[in-house]
Each structure stands twice: as C-alpha cells, then as structure tokens.
Amino acid sequence: MSIQVFGTPVSRGVAIGRAVLVASSRVDVAHYFIGIDRIESEIDRLRQARDGVAAEFGALKNELPAEAPHELAALLDVHLMLLHDESLIGATKAWISDRHYNAEWALSAQLEVLARQFDEMEDAYLRERKADVEQVVERLLRELRPSAVGAAAAGAPATQAARDFGGEDPLVLVANDVAPADMLQFKRSVFTGFVTDVGGRTSHTAIVARSMDIPAVVGAREASRLIRQDDWIVIDGDAGVVIVDPSPIVLEEYRFRQRQSELERARLDRLRHTPAVTLDGQAVELLANIELPGDAAGALEAGAVGVGLFRSEFLFMNRGGNVPGEDEQFEAYRDAVIALQGLPVTIRTVDIGADKPLERGSAQEHRYDHGLNPALGLRAIRWSLSEPGMFRQQLRAILRASAYGKVRILIPMVAHLGEVRMTFEALTRARQQLDDAGRAYSQVEVGAMVEVPAAAVMIDRFLRHFDFVSIGTNDLIQYTLAIDRADEAVAHLYDPWHPAVLQLLHHTISRANALGRAVSVCGEMAGDVAFTELLLAMGLRSFSMHPARIASIKQRVLRADTRQLAAHLEQVLDSDAPAEVLRLALQGRTWH
C-alpha cells in the first residue's frame, strides 16, 4: 500500500526511482555501477576482502592471551561466522550480480536490509547483535581494495557506468542525514533525487542539493525508517512530499509533471544570454554561487555575469581535517578566475563551523560535538581569526589569484568592528608577505557578509571599511529569529517573510545604496522567485544564486517594473502579512 511522508521541500522538481538506503556514516562509500564484464572480478574483490578479514580475525583469536576473558574469543567466533554467513556475503554477491552495484555499495545496501531485520526482533539480546554485523561490514569496507574502476569512481564520484549501464532504474537516495561534504560526492552522481530525515530548508545539505538542481526533501523525519531498500518512491520537491510505492495513477500524474518541468526548463534555457533588464530599463546583475572551481564553467553557461559567492570552505572538506596548503588553494581560486574570463569572482574566506564541520561525518553528529551551540560558536571569520597563520595563508592564495582576473574578497559573519580591524591587519600582513616573496597580485575589493543582525543594524559603520556588502539571508534569518537553520524541529519558524527580517534587509540595501556602496544578496532568497519583486522594490540590483536558478529569476526581472514595485514597498513592510500584500499588489489589487 502506498504511504506518504512529509518533509521540507528544498529543491524543486519530481524524481521517481528506486530507494537506495544509505546509513549517514556511509554516505561517502563509493556508489557506482559495474559493467556486466566486471561482475566476476567485483565478486572476487569481495571474496578477497572477506578472506583478508577472516585471516585477521583468526590471527587475533590465536594471539589472545590465556587470561583474556573468554567472551572475546566468542565474539571473534561470531564475527568469523558472520563473515561466512549467506545472509551477508551471499546476499551482497546478489546485489553485485543482479544490480551491478560495486562491492562497497552492495555491502552497505545489504547492511541496511539486515539492520532492519535486527531492529524488528523481539529479543533484546538478538537485537543488539546488529552492532556485530555493523562492525564486520565496517572491517570489510576498509579491507576492500579499490579496483581500477573504483579508483576512477572515487575521483569522479559515482558518475560512471550509471548511464553507460542502460536499462537501469533511476535511483534516489534515502538517508537519515547527509553531511554537506558528502553532498559534493553526489555532484555528478547516480542519484536523481534524495530524501533525508533531518535538516532544514537552508541547511548546507539542502543548499548543495539546490546547486545540483535535483529534487530533494529534507526533515522527512521517519523517511529512512518507513522506506525500504529498493522501494519505488516519488520525491515531490515542490510540495515536500515523498510517496512510497505509488499507485499507477499517481505515478502517471507525476510522470506528466516531470515532462512539464522539463519543457519549462527548456523554455527558460532560451533566456540564458538575454541581459537582465527590467521593463523600466534597470540593469540587474545576476551572479552565481559556487562551491568548487569546477562549478565556474557551469555558472558562465547558465548566463551568470560573475561569481557572487565562492564558498571556499568546500575546498577544506573531505581531507581528514587537514587544510589545503597555499599553493593548492591558489590553484583552485586561479582556475575559477580563469574560467570566468574577466568577470568578477567573489571568494569568501572559509566559513567552517556550524553545519559545515571540517572533518567528515554527518552534520547531525557534529552538531553536538563541536561546542554546545556551534551556530553561535567559533565559526566563519571567528574561526579564521583564531587561526591567524591559516587565515593569512588563505588570503595570500586569494591575492595571488587576483593576478589572473577580477577577484573580490568576502568576509563571512562579521559582527564586531574588532573583527574588521583584525581582518584588515591580516590582509596587510598577507600582502607584505607576498611582496617579500616577490609574488604578483592585483588590487582586490574587500566586502563583508551581512548575516548577523548586528552588522545590519550598524551597516553605516561597516560601510566605512568595506567596498561592498553581500547579505547572507540564510544566516541573517537564523540569527534574527533564533532558529537553527539546520534543525527540522524548528523549520516551521524559519520565516524569510518575518517583518524583522524584511526591515533589516531593507535597511541594509537602502543604506548601502545611499552611501554608494555595492550591495548584493547571496542567500537563498536571491534565487527564490517569491522574493524577486520585493528585493527589486527595496532597491537591490545584484542577486547571487545557484546557476540553476538564474533563468527563473531573470524571467521575473524581465517582467518587473521597479517604479511600480517601489510604490508598494511601504505597505508590504508595514504589513503583518507581507507575502499576501505583495501578491495582491502584483495582481493590481489591494489588501484589507
């Protein structure tokens, strides 16, 4: 029977496919299809890993000192038995030969199946044996030596053979949580959509999903418990609904919607190179948000006139906590700058912390590991200033990239004038170091993110120091309303229409305009068509968003008349129901 699970819609569109359940801690396991000719060698790889682990367990058992508790030997016996159990190894082989999953994927798929069976057991002792299976799988995963195909897939995660392997059903990922760093693994993945139990609309996992332009629902609480490995599911990324085992009628309806959105996409695509100018002749700058230098080409293709936000922290992830060195960073920034062919690239200094931990692992796990309240803790510029050597290293790398094109530096989460002073001191020192080393660099503009209410309230003072500001509405909303943006339990209170948020936005945009400083919005509101007219009415002329959102926003800009919009602004700002007032105003009606 078909069931529905409700969550928060975070990335539009409809995905229909078979569920692949992945434990949060194993989302980074390589997922790729193998060709028919590789099935035997893949099973062989599994067999070798099994033999390797069995030999290790056997040796451990033999070396146990006589005085060791006998439970230890018994535990090793259980693990050895599991290693040869058909329900683990036999079934894993079946995932490889029937579904053409690589061995790691097959193992984690089978672990999910077994874990459920254990969870459903009445007997508490047997239920706890799940941990043994998990430990054995963990060992096997470590033991599996990468195959040539696997090595390529690890470099270009989960891309390949998916499409080569024609006739395969589309797949959607279901997990309790996916860390932002792991989302990067899905950039060109086999998955056509995903669902997670936790997360909010502007959690970084959701942001990366939007940048990939794949339908996604987060905060669907029970999803990973209710959905079973291989179930057919529909992800409705517009409504935030997941339908498990849909009836043929429902399926047909969704297939129809899928075709409609493909047509709409193709239509919008034609606007790619049309300049974004309003009906009354106001030019609007539509910039791209990117996570990695490889995204830069896509930004240009989508019609962006520059990069408004390069989230540099993604270069720092998936490296076991080690930060990339100056040369490596420089090369990444330079590649993005060259790809933009003279258009500006705004590189934000690292914004590590909160739901973007340095080390890998789910955001959920880390939320409680790193400080009591990481969103209010050592994050972004606070973290950079606490690691001055690392900060100057990043500044030098960015400055060096400025020799190759137009670079702007953006500082995240500034709240104190002391932070401003220390940032500029670090910049001066970084320039001196480059001078001493005889390295080339050019003039760069320096801007601040306005994402803490303090910065918005005292924007005039900030603007004495910075060349430009970029409003990070994701955090501005989080900090103004005291809502953890990654926490699904308070997702219903996360409200971009809140009058306090609108006032801070309006104040920041109008003061920057009055003082002749460039101002942009780079939070998710910039790519949401519900806010385009309102932001234009506030005087905003620069929007930065995922490349996939540019065409839709451009369409709204082309149809807007900023003079008419400005006339409604006061009414919207004064209202207790601003969204409704704006909607009626756009229809030429008034609200009572």
Ligand code: PEP
């Ligand atoms: C924001 O806070 O709006 C923003 C753009 O930065 P991030 O989403 O990376 O925190």
Ligand code: MG
């Ligand atoms: Mg932010």
